[in-house]
Amino acid sequence: QVRLVESGGGLVQPGGSLRLSCAASGRTFSSAAMGWFRQAPGKERTFVATINRSGSSTTYAEPVKGRFTISRDNAKNTVYLQMNTLKPEDTAVYYCAASWSSGYDTGLKNLYGSWGQGTQVTVSS
Numbered sequence: 001q002v003r004l005v006e007s008g009g010g011l012v013q014p015g016g017s018l019r020l021s022c023a024a025s026g027r028t029f030s031s032a033a034m035g036w037f038r039q040a041p042g043k044e045r046t047f048v049a050t051i052n053r054s055g056s057s058t059t060y061a062e063p064v065k066g067r068f069t070i071s072r073d074n075a076k077n078t079v080y081l082q083m084n085t086l087k088p089e090d091t092a093v094y095y096c097a098a099s100w101s102s103g104y105d106t107g108l109k110n111l112y113g114s115w116g117q118g119t120q121v122t123v124s125s
Helices: none
Strands: 003-007 009-012 018-025 033-039 045-051 058-060 069-075 078-083 094-097 121-125
Touching: 003 094, 018 033, 018 094, 018 121, 033 069, 033 078, 045 069, 045 094, 058 069, 058 078, 078 094
Parallel strands: 009 121
Antiparallel strands: 003 018, 018 078, 033 045, 033 094, 045 058, 069 078, 094 121
């Protein structure tokens, strides 16, 4: 298990950018694949992006491909989500999560064992 704390959310205009950070505590961070998920009001939590343990492989959900970039710094126990060209439909609470399971890149929530508390992203003019 690892404790995860997200930051960097806020209010941004359409077309703008934000970078989310997720700081992890615990020695197991570098052994975990990491993912970002989001949950809009009244909707299910959905997969956004994932990155493997070394950072050499990433996977994205179709709605964010080409606009969002996931990265990690194992020396800082931190994973990032750079979000560009934001749209109103990106408005949601964003969660980071850690997985020690194979198949993590499928984006299945039940393969992620540790979750942060979430950070709100609002895209509005």
